[in-house]
Amino acid sequence: MKYLVMVQGSQADYDALGGKASAHSPAWSEKELRAMSSFMEELNNDLAESGEMVDGNGLAAPAATRLVGLGEDGRPVITDGPYGETKELLAGYWVLDCESLERVTEIAERVLRAPAPEGSPVYPVVIRPIPDAGGGDV
Known part of the structure; x- marks a missing residue:
């Protein structure tokens, strides 16, 4: 079965990724950005290797939305x-082909x-x- 797995975010979150803190979110350091990017790359590689990855991507900031x-x-x-x-918009997604709802929940x-x-x-x-x-x- 295919599943759409979505993560949310706000413009303040994207601003924080760019180093601009707000009451909503602290600013990210370069080290924290690298750690998150490495985590996502490893996750994507694991999903591709298992054959579960159909598609996935992060999306541009809400400021770029029309x-x-x-x-x-x-x-x-x-x-x-x-x-x-x-408040929140779709920040990124994966389309996964998993054997069960339990697996996609994991x-x-x-x-x-x-x-x-x-x-x-x-x-x-x-x-x-x-x-x-x-x-x-x-």
Whole structure:
């Protein structure tokens, strides 16, 4: 079964990764960034080696986001980010092909152990099954 595994973040988290602390998140040092990058690289390599990795990527900061919606007149309304009303956004994802929900849950628990500066926010990892095109759970 395929699963979408998502990690969340906010613009303040991306700013912290760039060395700008806030009340929301402490600034990351170069050493902490390297440790997190090494952790994620090892995780991705393990998932590729096990054959469970289908795809995965981190995403650009919310400030680089564009929202396309419809106005009251039915015409497109385009807004660039970040969005003050939005606390957390998708920060990265994996599409994994795992034998069971238990296995993908083990992977999500591992993601939670990624190194971060003390006081950094910890977001839950979201797991969403991806139904087969031929049916399955919706």
